[in-house]
Amino acid sequence: MQSILSYVEANHDRYLGELKDILAIPSVSTNPGNSSDIRRCAEWLSEHMRRIGLKNVQVFPTPGHPVVYADWLQAPGKPTLLLYGHYDVQPPEPLELWTSPPFEATIRDGRLYARGSADDKGQVFIHLKSIEAYLMNGGDLPINIKLLIEGEEEIGSEHLETFVKEHKDMLRADLVLISDSSMFAQGVPSICYGLRGLAYMQIDLTGPGKDLHSGSFGGTIHNPIQALSEIIAQLHDKNGKVAIPGFYKDVQALSKKERNAYKRLPWSDRKYAKELSVNALYGERGFTTLERVWARPTLECNGIWGGFTGEGAKTVLPSKASAKISMRLVPHQTAAKAAKLFEKHIRKLAPKTVKVTVRNLHGGEPAITPIDSPGVQAAVAALEKGFGKKPLYQREGGSIPIVVQFKQLLGLDTVLLGFGLPDENAHAPDEFINLDNFFGGIRTSVHFFNELPHFMKPLPTR
Ligand code: BES
Ligand code: MN
Numbered sequence: 001m002q003s004i005l006s007y008v009e010a011n012h013d014r015y016l017g018e019l020k021d022i023l024a025i026p027s028v029s030t031n032p033g034n035s036s037d038i039r040r041c042a043e044w045l046s047e048h049m050r051r052i053g054l055k056n057v058q059v060f061p062t063p064g065h066p067v068v069y070a071d072w073l074q075a076p077g078k079p080t081l082l083l084y085g086h087y088d089v090q091p092p093e094p095l096e097l098w099t100s101p102p103f104e105a106t107i108r109d110g111r112l113y114a115r116g117s118a119d120d121k122g123q124v125f126i127h128l129k130s131i132e133a134y135l136m137n138g139g140d141l142p143i144n145i146k147l148l149i150e151g152e153e154e155i156g157s158e159h160l161e162t163f164v165k166e167h168k169d170m171l172r173a174d175l176v177l178i179s180d181s182s183m184f185a186q187g188v189p190s191i192c193y194g195l196r197g198l199a200y201m202q203i204d205l206t207g208p209g210k211d212l213h214s215g216s217f218g219g220t221i222h223n224p225i226q227a228l229s230e231i232i233a234q235l236h237d238k239n240g241k242v243a244i245p246g247f248y249k250d251v252q253a254l255s256k257k258e259r260n261a262y263k264r265l266p267w268s269d270r271k272y273a274k275e276l277s278v279n280a281l282y283g284e285r286g287f288t289t290l291e292r293v294w295a296r297p298t299l300e301c302n303g304i305w306g307g308f309t310g311e312g313a314k315t316v317l318p319s320k321a322s323a324k325i326s327m328r329l330v331p332h333q334t335a336a337k338a339a340k341l342f343e344k345h346i347r348k349l350a351p352k353t354v355k356v357t358v359r360n361l362h363g364g365e366p367a368i369t370p371i372d373s374p375g376v377q378a379a380v381a382a383l384e385k386g387f388g389k390k391p392l393y394q395r396e397g398g399s400i401p402i403v404v405q406f407k408q409l410l411g412l413d414t415v416l417l418g419f420g421l422p423d424e425n426a427h428a429p430d431e432f433i434n435l436d437n438f439f440g441g442i443r444t445s446v447h448f449f450n451e452l453p454h455f456m457k458p459l460p461t462r
C-alpha cells in the first residue's frame, strides 16, 4: 500500500500534465461541430488506458458518441467493480466570463481551472491514476475492474441504455462506482446516496405567421412572447410550489429521520445566499434549502427566447417565442409521467390566440442508493484514509440517468463517491477542481480498491 501511495506522490506533476492534455480536448457533446473532438477524446482515453496497463481497451461506436471500455480481470475470487464516468463536457460559453481559456487548464490558488476539470474528466482521471499506481508499479490490482466511460452524459445518455442492454455479459460486475458528484464542502468528504431525476421540455409558441410591424399590428394580436410569459408565470404558485396538477402525487415524503439528519449538517442560508450573490433565497415553502435541492422536485426555466434580441431597438411583433423548461424529480416520480403532466398542463394554459408545441427533449429517473451496502461501507473506510476524516451522508440535486438503469439492467447498486465541490462552477465559466481533492481522491481510490475485498465477496459467476 505504501509503495502505491508513494508512486502517486512521486508522480504528481506528470499526473497533472496528463490531466491538462485531456482537458485540452473540447469534447462538447451537445455541439455537432465538436464531433471530431469527441472522437479524439475517446481515442486519447483509450490510448491512455492501454498505457497504464488496462486490458481489452475498446472504443465502441454508438449511433451517438462512442463509449470507451477497458478492463483488468486478473484478480480471481475478488469482486468486480464497474467504474462509470463521462468524457463529454458542457459547452464553455460564455467564453468572456472565463478568467483563463476553458480548454487551457490553468492552476491558480491550488485549483485547476478548465471545462471538465470536475465534471467529469478530472474525476475519471482520479481513478485512472490510482489504477496506474497499482499496475505500473510492479503490482496487480486487488480487485477486478471494468471501466465504462461514455460521451453523452451531458445530453441525457441517449444511447447508453441500449449499449448496456447489448453488453450485459461484458459489463457483469458486483457493484458500480461513480465519481461525478461533489463533496459536501471543502474538507468535508461525503458519500452521496441520492440523485434527482430530470424531464427536459421545450415549448414553442407561434402567433402570427410572420414577424409584424409592432406599430401597425400591436394591440390586435396576442404577442407570443407575452403569451409564453403568461404561461411560465403560472407554473409556480405563491408558495413556490410547482403548479402542475398531479406533479407531487408520487413524491416520496422525507422521513423524519432524514429531515433530522439534514438539520445536523453544517449549513448557513445566509452564507449560501451571499456566495450566490442573491439578496434572498426562494423556494418551496415549508422546506429547508437542503431539502429543496436534494429531496424535493422542482421546475426551472433554462432558457427563453423570441423576437429581437440584438443591439439597439427594433419595433417588431414576433411570430414565435420558445422556452426550455426542466423538472428535477425525486423518488417515486418518473420522467415520462412528469413530461405528460407538463404537456397536458401547458395545453390547458395556452390561450387559443397562439399555436403551441410541447416536446420532451430527454429525461432520466431519480435514484436512491442503499447506504448500508458493502460498497458504501468500503467507500467510507477509503475516504477516512484518503482524507483523514469520516465522511457524511448527503444527497445531490443533479442527475445521472444511468444509475437507475444499472440497477434495472444489471442488478447493480452504485456507490457515488464525489470529489468535486458545491462551488466548482460545473456547467459554468471558471469550472475547477481543487488539487487537494484531486490527490485526496486518488488516495481514496487506491484505498477503495484495497478495502473492497474486505467488505464484499464476489457473486458466484453465473
Ligand atoms: N455530474 C453531473 C451530475 C451531478 C450534478 C451530480 C450535480 C451531482 C451534483 C452530470 O454531469 C450532469 O450534469 N448531469 C445532468 C444530467 C442531464 C443532462 C440528464 C444534469 O444533472 O443536469
Ligand atoms: Mn458529470
Ligand code: MN
Pocket: 090, 119, 154, 426, 427
Ligand atoms: Mn454535468
